[in-house]
Amino acid sequence: MASQSRSVRARRPRAWAGLVAAALLATGLAACGTESGPPTLSWYINPDSGGQAEIAGRCTAATQGRYRIETTLLPREASAQREQLVRRLAANDSSIDLMSLDPPFIPEFAEAGFLAEIPEDVATEVTDGVVESAVQGSTWEGRVVTVPFWANTQLLWYRKSVAQAAGLDLSGPVTWDQLIEAATAQNTTIAAQGIRAEALTVLVNAVVASAGGTIVLTPDAPPDEVELGIDDARGRRAAEVIQNIANSAAAGPALNTRNEDASATLFEQGAAAFMVNWPFVFPRGQGAVEDGTLTQSALDDYGWALYPAVDAGTPSAPPYGGINLGIGAFSEHPDLALEAAQCIVSAENQAYYFVTNGNPAALESVYDDQEVVQAFPMASTIRESLRRAAPRPQTPYYNEVSSTIQRTWHPLGSVNPATTPARTADIIRAVLRKEDLL
Amino acid sequence: MDRQLSTRAKVGWALGGLAILVYALFPVAWIVSLSLKAPSDLSNQQFLPTRFSLENYREIFTGNASELFLSALRNSVGICLIATFISVVLAMFAAYAIARLEFPGKRLILSTALAVAIFPVISIVTPLFNLWRQIGLYDTWPGLIIPYLSLTLPISIWTLSAFFREIPWEMEQAAQVDGATNWQAFRKVIVPLAAPGVFTTAIISFFIAWNDFVYGISLTSTERARPVPAALAFFTGSSQFELPTGAISAAAVIVTIPVVVLILLFQRRIVAGLTNGAVKG
């Protein structure tokens, strides 16, 4: 017995050495990555077709070696992008110099002190000539806190042949009710997004805004005093419209799990002749033609118009999205980051990004760019849509507001004008007062 | 045993075996098939592609998704190997002590291992995240290796101590009586007996670490440390709104390959490792 224990003891130092070696290896590998030379700015980007990486390269080249911009990819879902960034920033991470931010989360970042200040003169410069909704989206409590980069909006996409057959005139404003009627008559569907995700909040907010309502009335009030506008006649009218969409034959298959991608597939396949969606569907359709899943004639049949309205008398309020650039508050090179941000959002880069990645520019002038107009025949419609677009609630508690909407308005088929808006308001209030889980 | 069985029984068990094969391989075949579909086939609602294409694999190795995938693969392999190594080494000592020595607290150690094994991982993610961001382990390899020990160490201790208990330790003494030195006796007799158990334990630990998702998504945020399962959930298509079904399938197939290779090479060992502990040695 004793002899065995000795032999085991004899083996121990070797094993411990291995353990130490492993630990050293681990820390060594983690530690590498710091290098000398010109400062490297890291830019946390949302996924795209490589456009942001290309722009980072261009701006790096333009500085002639004063700094380099490296990109780091964030997850796909906007909410997941926020989670990743917030977790790093809460750790006072100095590695975040630039970040591509979805506008609804900007107030939260600004309020938490995660964004470096943008000087007056730069603020004026970067918002000059920028479409109104993007200026609003980059502002918090009257101050420009991010640099507008690109601005997204949803259009109403339709198959011209079907709209014509239905006798629907889409040159002027159109209402959801008209759309439902036309789609039902033509035995086709409207591809809207009903998945329990950010896409649902986008839809609900657009419909509420078009009904004349506002989900959060006092976005900058303390959480327990926030006043909500969703539970009024306009909120209920919005719920009615959504109820109509979801319960009509035109709702189409799998509305409860349909995201932007699934909508685009339905529209390409011809199962939906109408669709509300972001402009990415156009280059996606072009790609499908190349892959042979869509005929050129079907793509030529693509039509576009402004987002549908709730009532004929009130204007539509298309969704506003896109990306603004935030400067990390803990960055070691905030000046360089600011400079880089200005380079990134140059008109030239915005045009390039629009044409190659299908992400519309924040600068109005870009929409007159010949290349842009050629690649996106609907450019002027997009600009018009952006001018009318209504932002989602701009509050530091956007995640709570949006999650509650996704909880109470999903599935869309169960929306009830009498109860859904009221319940939404109740839950948001309770959650913000920390009396309820979410 | 085979000789005693009637032909009918043989056919019956063979059919049963066939059913198991279908059961086990069907979903794998599906994801492989999906990964080989050309983009135009992805939504064709059929099991098999009409046109085979390596497009999806190109996407993850050289295309848009390569940055995300390749770094995740490197992280996963490195982190899992190191975590496995550490936990097997630690477990080896503990298991030896449990199997061979009499000391108070033996049951305590086994119970602790059990408690840790059944611990709800999500419960410790929050405090770990908070601690890691304070001491700078957030989004690093050690930041994942340490929590991975909570997954791999308990099973290693259990498997190894069960295994060590079955080793006929008397043989070492017998060898010593035959004139072998302690070291020789240990090396020639005990090591060959213990090695399969240690090796098997390492494979099982590796599988468990390889499978982790919760730590992976919660304690990392960039390609510096993000492991494959987390990266799979974050894959993107050519725009934020497009879902890369093909690329995810291809990546899923790639990360399944090491697992399948290990199984093909060591299936007997792995099953033995999971079962021997309870069987009389």
Next chain:
Amino acid sequence: MSSTTLAPGEQERARTASGRRPGLTDRAKAERRLGWMLAGPAFAVMLLVTAYPILQAVYESLFDFRLTDPDNRSFTGLTNYWVILTDWIWWRSLLVTLLITVVTVAVELVLGFGLALVMHRALTTLRPIIRTAILIPYAIITVVSAFAWQYAFALDTGFVNPWLNLGAFNWFGSFSPSIVVICLSEIWKTTPFISLLLLAGLAQVSEDLQEAAKVDGATWWERLRKVTIPNMKAAIMVALLFRTLDAFRVFDNIFIMTNGANGTESVSFLAYRQTISRLEIGLGSAVSVLLFLCVVLISALFIKGFKVDLSQARGEK
């Protein structure tokens, strides 16, 4: 850990005790010391990676603390627990978790027993092939399994609807079908684990007993019920305990397949969402602590209630 520390004098004696014919107590002391020296590091690491964080979680759960608002961190006592326990969401996710646990474990036990029987009796030529095949689901990444099953049932990519002639039925559009697919993926992936544990149990049942029963004229079914199953009770219980607690932590499949939609949220998912998505560290920690207590409760039920003897199952005397 106190048993590891010996007075210097005792250590001295312990060292000399490893001589030829040591006194019983000295020898026992040396062994005890060696035992703890060998097992100590593993024990310490296990405590460090679990006990410390859970204590930290207990502490954090007493505060109102949002990560983006660190200045307003305040002590609120048990308020977080009150908020959780009075909220239907907690109870719903607990029920969903229990449902998934009960369904998957029950199906897996039956299915796993079948697999184990086939493997136990399979022709020697087939056995390695079956063993290899069955290990694949066991070792595959859960997230991969989740994607495979999700894509199989999804409306656009899936082959299941055309095969079953279901048209445009949306499996992830409502509660029941979503749970079915989640359970399917869970069952597929983890049945092999159960079946391997049961196979070990089967191997433990002595052939002599089986033969004796056979001689007595017992049918296959009678032998299974009267001899096989009672003799592998310990193995079954261990398999049950491990799988129950594993199923209770279900997270990956839900995250990938529904992301908690249609009320498919599990307790783990709820905890994840409070801390990681909402950044409410206090509330999330409280959910984590409650989840931990649930797991403790289930284990206690198994060990005390069903008298699961773990040492016996593992071949300890």
